[in-house]
Amino acid sequence: xxxxxxxxxxxxxxxxxxxxxxxxxxxxxxxxxxxxxxxxxxxxxxxxxxxxxxxxxxxxxxxxxxxxxxxxxxxxxxxxxxxxxxxxxxxxxxxxxxxxxxxxxxxxxxxxxxxxxxxxxxxxxxxxxxxxxxxxxxxxxxxxxxxxxxxxxxxxxxxxxxxxxxxxxxxxxxxxxxxxxxxxxxxxxxxxxxxxxxxxxxxxxxxxxxxxxxxxxxxxxxxxxxxxxxxxxxxxxxxxxxxxxxxxxxxxxxxxxxxxxxxxxxxxxxxxxxxxxxxxxxxxxxxxxxxxxxxxxxxxxxxxxxxxxxxxxxxxxxxxxxxxxxxxxxxxxxxxxxxxxxxxxxxxxxxxxxxxxxxxxxxxxxxxxxxxxxxxxxxxxxxxxxxxxxxxxxxxxxxxxxxxxxxxxxxxxxxxxxxxxxxxxxxxxxxxxxxxxxxxxxxxxxxxxxxxxxxxxxxxxxxxxxxxxxxxxxxxxxxxxxxxxxxxxxxxxxxxxxxxxxxxxxxxxx
Amino acid sequence: xxxxxxxxxxxxxxxxxxxxxxxxxxxxxxxxxxxxxxxxxxxxxxxxxxxxxxxxxxxxxxxxxxxxxxxxxxxxxxxxxxxxxxxxxxxxxxxxxxx
Numbered sequence: 313x314x315x316x317x318x319x320x321x322x323x324x325x326x327x328x329x330x331x332x333x334x335x336x337x338x339x340x341x342x343x344x345x346x347x348x349x350x351x352x353x354x355x356x357x358x359x360x361x362x363x364x365x366x367x368x369x370x371x372x373x374x375x376x377x378x379x380x381x382x383x384x385x386x387x388x389x390x391x392x393x394x395x396x397x398x399x400x401x402x403x404x405x406x407x408x409x410x411x412x413x414x415x416x417x418x419x420x421x422x423x424x425x426x427x428x429x430x431x432x433x434x435x436x437x438x439x440x441x442x443x444x445x446x447x448x449x450x451x452x453x454x455x456x457x458x459x460x461x462x463x464x465x466x467x468x469x470x471x472x473x474x475x476x477x478x479x480x481x482x483x484x485x486x487x488x489x490x491x492x493x494x495x496x497x498x499x500x501x502x503x504x505x506x507x508x509x510x511x512x513x514x515x516x517x518x519x520x521x522x523x524x525x526x527x528x529x530x531x532x533x534x535x536x537x538x539x540x541x542x543x544x545x546x547x548x549x550x551x552x553x554x555x556x557x558x559x560x561x562x563x564x565x566x567x568x569x570x571x572x573x574x575x576x577x578x579x580x581x582x583x584x585x586x587x588x589x590x591x592x593x594x595x596x597x598x599x600x601x602x603x604x605x606x607x608x609x610x611x612x613x614x615x616x617x618x619x620x621x622x623x624x625x626x627x628x629x630x631x632x633x634x635x636x637x638x639x640x641x642x643x644x645x646x647x648x649x650x651x652x653x654x655x656x657x658x659x660x661x662x663x664x665x666x667x668x669x670x671x672x673x674x675x676x677x678x679x680x681x682x683x684x685x686x687x688x689x690x691x692x693x694x695x696x697x698x699x700x701x702x703x704x705x706x707x708x709x710x711x712x713x714x715x716x717x718x719x720x721x722x723x724x725x726x727x728x729x730x731x732x733x734x735x736x737x738x739x740x741x742x743x744x745x746x747x748x749x750x751x752x753x754x755x756x757x758x759x760x761x762x763x764x765x766x767x768x769x770x771x772x773x774x775x776x777x778x779x780x781x782x783x784x785x786x787x788x789x790x791x792x793x794x795x796x797x798x799x800x801x802x803x804x805x806x807x808x809x810x811x812x813x814x815x816x817x818x819x820x821x822x
Numbered sequence: 823x824x825x826x827x828x829x830x831x832x833x834x835x836x837x838x839x840x841x842x843x844x845x846x847x848x849x850x851x852x853x854x855x856x857x858x859x860x861x862x863x864x865x866x867x868x869x870x871x872x873x874x875x876x877x878x879x880x881x882x883x884x885x886x887x888x889x890x891x892x893x894x895x896x897x898x899x900x901x902x903x904x905x906x907x908x909x910x911x912x913x914x915x916x917x918x919x920x921x
Contacts, residue, residue, distance in 0.1 A: 422898035515878045529877055558884040559877075633861040644838065651839075653911050658904035664913045665839065673841035678850075681840055685831060686854060688838045699861070702868035707875040709867060743853055744860055760878025786879060 318343045319485040320813070323394050323542040326488060330382070330393045337375035337382075337393030341437045344395050345371070348439065348486045349821070354459070356821035361461050362471075362481035363440045364400050365408045371395060371437035378435050391545055392435035397487040399478050400441040401448055402533070403522040404428050411524040412444040412474070414457040415675025416656045425522020426554045427491060427533055434549045439487055443477030446677045447647065448498055448526045450474050451749035454740050455679040462736070463506060465776055465815055469733040472502030472749075478536050479506040483815055489546050490536045495526045496635055497728075497753025499534045500765035504728035504779025507767040507811045509543045509796070510536045512753075514786045515760030516561035519554030527642035528559075530635075530757040538812045540575070540766060540797040544568040547789070563787070571790035575797030581617035583795065585610070586721035590628040591752045591781075599731045601771025605778040606727045609768045612802045613725075613795070623720055625713035627706065628755050634706035635754045636747060637690050637699045643680075644687030650675065682743065711759045718785045723795050726752045728765040728779030756783050764792040766800055767811040777811070826854050 318326065318340050329335045345368050351358040378393040403409045403421035405428070410416040424432070431438065445455040453461040453476035463471040464484040471480040478490035479502030492499035494512035503510030511534045518533045525531060535546035551565035587610065589595075593603045610620050652658040652671035659670040676684070690699035717724055729749055739745045756763040761783055768780035780799065784791040804810055831851040835842045842850070896909050905912040 419902050422894055422901050516881075555886055559879075559881065561879070627867065630864060630867055633864045636857065636861045637864055652904060653913055655902035656904070660914065662914065663918045664916045665918065667914050668839045669836075669841040672839055676840065681835075681842075681846070682850060682853060682857070684838050684840065685834045685850065686857060688834045689826065689830070689854075689858070692834075692837075698865050701874060702864040703861075704874035704876055705868035705872040706864050707878075708872050711875060711878070743857060758878070 319347045321488070322539050323391065323488040323537060323545060324539070326394045327390050327545070337378045337437060338372060340393065341371045341375040341395050341439070344439055344487060347484075351484055351818045351820055352486055353821070357819040358467060359462060360464055360467070360480050360484045360486070360818070361459060362442055362477040362484060362486055363397065364410065364412070364443050364458055364477070366440040367407055367438060370407070371439050374435065374437040378437070389434045391549060393437070394489065395437045395439050395487060396431060397439050397442045397478060397481045397490040398428065398431065399475055399490065399492050400444055401493045401524050402428050402491060403524070404438070404441065407438070407441060409441065409524075410457070411448070412446040412456040412458065413675060413677070413680070414657070415650050415671070418657070419655050423522065426519035426556055427550050428522060430549055431491070436549070442475070442481055442490055445474035445476070446680050447524065447643070448474035448493055448495055449643070449679050449683055451497070451501055451746055452736070452739070453477065454736060455677055457677055460736055463733050464818060465506065466733070469735055469776070470505065472505040472733065474498040475502045475510070475536070479503055479508050479510065482506065482508040482536060482538050483812060484818060488538065489542060491533065491546070491550070492536045493523060493531060493533050494757065495530045496639065496757050497750040499536060500728050500753045500763055500779070500781060501749055503536060503765040505733035505777055507777035507815065508536060508538055509540055509764065509766045510534065511543055511547060511764045511789070511792060512756060512762060513547065513551060513789050514561070514762045516559050517565070517762070517789060518550045519557040519560045521554055521556035525646040527639040528646065529642060530639065532757075538810060540793055540800050541569070541572045544572040544793050566787065566789040568790050568793045571793040572797040575794035576801045578616050578798050578801050580613060580795065580798050583618040583723070584721035585613055585618045585620045585795070586623040586717055586724045587620060588628070588717065588724050588726050589622055589624045590626070591726035593727060593730065597730055598727060599771060601773045602727045602729070602731060602778050605768040605771065606780060609780050609799055610725070612799060616798055616802060621721055623717040623724065625710070625717055625755070627709035627713045630706045631710050631755045631758055632747065632751055634703040634710070634758060637703035638707070640683040640687030641690045641700050642687070644684045644691065647680070647684060679743070707758045710755050714755070714759045714761060714785070722784070723791050724783040726781045728752060728781040732771045732774055732776035732778060752781060761786050762789040762792055764796050766796050767803070769803065769811065770814070826851060826858055
């Protein structure tokens with residue numbers, strides 16, 4: 313293939329061109345490093361700030377080794393030589409890892425997360441670490457301890473969160489693939505507001521060893537890309553059983569690449585698609601353009617042979633409340649490890665207790681403090697049953713609703729987020745308004761089922777991206793890719809290419 | 823359910839080992855009360871007959887063979903510590919003035 317700007321290619325195209333000898337990995341990595349230098353830094357006109365750390369030399373070194381092996385005829389993995397960005401929630405040996413928190417500023421992990429190791433074994437050059445809300449608590453990256461990421465579609469708007477850096481890096485053509493983590497929507501909501509693709513796999517489908525934990529009964533790592541096929545290729549690199557994570561499923565990775573290829577043939581005959589009444593905006597609170605693009609996407613699915621039915625999940629009304637009990641509770645426990653002793657910063661006090669309290673006051677941001685206090689309260693004697701115990705019961709009810717819905721259809725769908733991206737600063741002082749971003753994504757985390765967001769178009773009223781969410785039963789991740797690839801192909805045929813190509817040109821620095 | 827006032831937040835912050843200024847307490851106690859009010863509705867549908875779900879995918883105990891595997895070297899484990907000495911994490915005094 314003849315390409316003038318490799319940053320615009322898909323990961324699959326890059327892999328094919330590498331295999332065909334049409335480009336080298338060093339050229340691909342350098343093109344992306346140049347793009348990052350032009351648009352990402354705070355000293356550039358666009359200042360996307362998707363990355364917290366760039367590892368140019370490490371990425372080029374991997375690229376040179378891949379190119380040498382390829383020239384020598386060594387058999388290589390499919391994505392060998394294709395660059396990637398990794399969310400700063402994953403530990404990377406020798407590369408700074410902060411999870412977006414000042415409390416870990418300057419920390420260099422002494423080991424690799426399992427997913428980091430798998431990326432290295434896939435011979436993918438790691439461009440750097442992507443920005444995120446502190447410890448993944450947020451929906452806008454405004455809670456990052458290192459300043460927010462800006463949405464490439466409109467630099468004054470949020471890129472979503474917590475994985476806003478991973479999503480913005482894709483939308484700004486700074487990387488073809490990135491890794492995210494999704495506790496309540498942190499992969500899917502950023503994908504929605506940046507017109508990219510993101511998947512939260514089935515709970516346990518991807519090892520979490522070396523992922524800095526937020527809420528352990530909800531967290532799941534997943535792939536992010538600009539196309540459904542690219543996302544599937546990365547899913548197969550990341551997924552699979554790991555003895556280092558006791559919650560990892562001892563099962564084969566679902567055949568997501570085959571499913572994406574099958575879906576691209578645009579035949580959905582016999583597929584039953586359920587529209588979740590409680591998540592479809594029927595009861596208000598959803599932007600008109602979001603509802604319009606969602607309805608049009610449903611029409612496309614029907615046009616490809618799918619049957620669309622309405623289902624009701626009445627317990628979802630309580631999902632957001634249950635989530636904001638379970639998450640702070642588990643986070644307050646997980647974040648107790650930041651004690652000024654083993655890693656991160658230390659603010660000296662007279663005793664170790666004073667030192668811990670001073671360190672945590674200085675190192676944690678407001679949102680993290682809010683959630684730790686809330687979780688400490690919800691888990692305290694006398695309140696445990698009313699809050700955490702009740703929330704766990706709501707979880708059962710949400711799972712029952714999903715079971716009943718999936719008895720009637722193969723996948724469930726909804727808009728990913730109720731609105732297009734809002735302006736930076738607009739909701740920063742109103743935690744509850746911020747939490748509402750995740751109303752449609754949270755139920756999947758409570759139930760452990762897989763979910764995908766992919767672009768559904770731009771809202772007519774503001775020209776900003778709208779995301780389409782697909783949910784499948786546990787272990788049926790492949791269904792997301794089949795339906796998603798079909799919708800993507802149908803939309804691309806109308807647009808003459810992926811929606812990401814319509815993003816406004818960013819002003820570049822020298 | 824109950825509400826959270828300023829003194830509650832101060833007590834919880836002490837339990838969670840986070841120093842808070844007066845301004846922190848003022849700001850957080852108002853926000854936390856609003857959030858708590860919103861999440862209290864979980865109790866509305868949590869009937870006696872509904873079992874709790876702690877883990878989304880049911881799993882039995884997970885075991886592995888009892889064999890030695892490589893782990894972090896002592897030097898690597900200490901590499902990120904703010905302070906270390908003689909192969910150990912070094913911390914300020916652990917007993918307070920009242921001890």
